[in-house]
Amino acid sequence: MERTASTDLCVVKLGGSVITNKSAENEVNQANLKRVIEEIASSNKRVIIVHGGGGFGHTMAKRYKVSEGYPSSTVYGASATMNAMSELNRIVCEVMVENGLPPLSLPPHSIMTLKRRISPQALRLAEFGLKHGFVPVSYGDVYFEPKRIFSIVSGDLIAAQFAVKLRARSLVYATASPGVYTRFPPADSDKPLKEVDQATDFIATSSDVTGGMAYKVQQGLNAARNGCRCIIIDATIPGRLAEVLRGEQFTGTEVVWRKSPNPHGKLK
Ligand SMILES: Nc1ncnc2c1ncn2[C@@H]1O[C@H](COP(=O)(O)OP(=O)(O)OP(=O)(O)O)[C@@H](O)[C@H]1O
Ligand SMILES: [Mg+2]
Incomplete structure (x- = not known):
């Protein structure tokens, strides 16, 4: 689908692998979180x-099998996971406030429909x-759903949905690779691939x-198919996020949707 971005909006997904120690609970x-928020704040985007x-979130979600929903998981497990994520969100918001970025927090457990879509009201807000x-x-x-009562929704999906629905110009996945x-x-x-498309073979x-x-x-492919530029970068390296937000060259992988993709294979 051809579509042009109506705004200079950029959606930035800050990977848990950047802002937390993923192997600890x-x-x-703190150093990465502070730095990436500073890089966003000084971009003026x-x-x-x-x-x-x-x-x-991932530690709790795994422990209580929250992605499997009820009855494999428990209401307690789902609640504990929401609570851990609220806590991380509060810390992110605090660092944003310290850097002059006024947060408007939109917790998925309140803004997602039972069909795993960001609600129209939340988009308007x-x-x-x-x-x-x-x-x-x-x-x-x-998030809540009719069959298993609850499950897990990835920040990667939420970022792509915001990018598509609000017609962002770019979507940046800031991760640790x-x-x-x-x-x-x-x-x-x-070396990392410069581009991936829907037929790129990778493990x-x-x-x-x-x-x-x-x-x-x-x-990222979903966003790219809808006309949003999607780039995956390593935000553990100082300056990489600032660079991509400036819209200059970037060091990372661009996710590209092609009408006639390279026929060498399919995504695994
Ligand atoms: N083919 C691959 N190329 C690059 N990285 C890969 C590949 N396969 C697996 N990875 C791993 O995937 C990680 C990125 O995904 P991951 O979900 O762990 O991070 P994140 O999205 O930043 O964190 P979170 O899910 O907590 O937000 C990379 O840091 C790398 O360790
Ligand atoms: Mg992830």
Whole structure:
């Protein structure tokens, strides 16, 4: 579908692998969090921020099998996961306030419909907030659904939905890898791909229930198909996020939707 961005809006997904220590429980990476928020603030761009779960949400979600919903999981587990994510969101919002970015927090457990879509009211609220200088912030979280009562929604999906629905010019997945590799873990001599499209063959591993790099690319393709530029960068490296927000060259992988994709293979 051809569509042009109506705004200079950029959706930035801050990976839990950047702003937390993903292998520990409830441990924020303060240095990375502060730096990426500073890079966003000094870009002066209109942004929506979506953050991941990292060592907060993913740890709880795994422990209580929250993505499987009820009855494999429990209401307690779902609540504990929401609580951990609210806590991380509060910390992100605090750092935003310290850097002059006024957060408008939109928790997915309140704004997603039972069909895993951001509700029209929440989209209108985000737009209204943006118009008046707020920075909408959302995150990967629990959402409610009719069959299993609840499950997990990835911040990658929420970021792509905001980008498509609010016709953002770009969607940046800020994560802890220099881009997408053909195989993972990469060999020392491997370089990340400059571009991936819907037919690119690559192998991805995932450490959590939200599908890791493969799901990120899938969501990026959805945004790209709808006319939004999608770029995956390594935001653990100082300056990489600032660079892509300036709209100059970037170091990372662009996710491209092609009408006639390269026929070498399919996404795994
Ligand atoms: N083919 C691949 N190319 C690059 N990275 C890969 C690949 N396969 C797996 N990975 C891993 O996927 C990670 C990115 O996905 P992951 O979901 O762990 O991070 P995130 O989205 O930043 O964190 P969160 O889900 O907590 O927000 C990379 O840091 C890397 O370790
Ligand atoms: Mg992820």
